[in-house]
Amino acid sequence: MDSLNKKSTKGSVCECKECVLRELMSESFLENESKYVCKSKIEKNYKKGEVIVYEGEEINNLICIKEGLIKIYRTLNNNKEQIISISKAFDFSYLLNVFSDKKFNYSISAIEDSTVCFILLENIKKMIYKNGDYALSVINKLSFASNKIINNFLEIHSRNLSGRVALILLFFSREIYKSNTFVLPVSRKEIAELIGMTTENVIRIMSEFRNENIIRIHTKEIEIKDNKRLELIMEKG
């Protein structure tokens, strides 16, 4: 397995409140079992830019982003990349086709330094099998995450280019960094790949926003100066 040949910590105790494993702890599930699964997990660190999962790779593990930021993407026939989702720790977008296919039909890479847990899928399935509450919890997460991806897609593609750029800037500001000032974790090209437009137009529209004093740009550093106008552009776009 390509994605696992790097140094890793094994068997540390699960301490993440929102971890897919941790879900169990509060339940009536056999303590022994959960500890066993917890020990089987592998935790690894990835630097910005490193690939966590390669498209086409066999799905043996359920991955869980413990810390950081990742992008889920696919490579098209013309060698261009299409970004499906950018997600932070514990939002479970990365469940996608884990429970229905043999191989990943997308890649995942870190766009900020990230910590990732790998848990044998077989063990997760065993837990689902044995524990009803856990099963319901996984179903809920899966449903929520898929639905969010679909919604994002609809939101993005029902807008014109200015609306899309406004949307993505507000996404980073509100959902990811919770601040008006932030450092873009992705290139202009990647933004283009995420919202379905060309790099040049991403830049052009960001420049317009800057000229109209809606945002401040210092290469990767962005400050949103006029939230209301940006929101207006997003809504009417």
Next chain:
Amino acid sequence: MDSLNKKSTKGSVCECKECVLRELMSESFLENESKYVCKSKIEKNYKKGEVIVYEGEEINNLICIKEGLIKIYRTLNNNKEQIISISKAFDFSYLLNVFSDKKFNYSISAIEDSTVCFILLENIKKMIYKNGDYALSVINKLSFASNKIINNFLEIHSRNLSGRVALILLFFSREIYKSNTFVLPVSRKEIAELIGMTTENVIRIMSEFRNENIIRIHTKEIEIKDNKRLELIMEKG
């Protein structure tokens, strides 16, 4: 509940091989339980055009398309409709946000005469809770269906307009009707809403295909005369 005030048959025995309930039958699950749930289901018939589920309605039932063809769609602020998916019986696209939200965030209507089962969601959840195999089966279906919708979206929106129209014609021909000749179950406007373009351009491109002898059109009746060229247009589009 709006969608249930019409005549319906109650308590008939489940006979659909692929039914979400039927999954249980072959398992070691208590016979009594499954019979109980089976009796609680409501089966209804819808004519082409009738709405099965209204956006915003509370989710009390899991719905299951037993026969026919449906569209899942959303109404945008500008009163335009956006079709998320067209699906046939037992493809479970209609699971969408059933397990993660309180209300449907989309509508569902019949685009061909359809038979639909309503099963109390509480009962389904009970079965998931009690039966591990059933839980894994639901997770598999949910994952598969969501993934398919996302894939379709990526496929459609990475193509130009001709490519999209070719894609949708081949979709109806191959996945739905399994024939080169079929009657379109939707209007040109609905095709446009499904693949994100204007009605005029759907018509224009279909006319082009006709002029180039790739398809034959008699209002709603379509015959694909040159599969290879249509496929080529789909691929390069």
Next chain:
DNA sequence: CGCGGCTTTGATGTTCATCAAGTAAAGTGG
């Protein structure tokens, strides 16, 4: 310090939406 990738701006062309106007089909009420 020079190379390649990222960013930026401008000029140009293509694709697509919009508007308009007419025809065909389908539903509606007398």
Next chain:
DNA sequence: CCACTTTACTTGATGAACATCAAAGCCGCG
């Protein structure tokens, strides 16, 4: 069943939105 209304379909002309192409500055990295 027919006149009437409404809705769906079709084609053309126009303009706007967007992609593509080109060129130059910037930045990080070996």
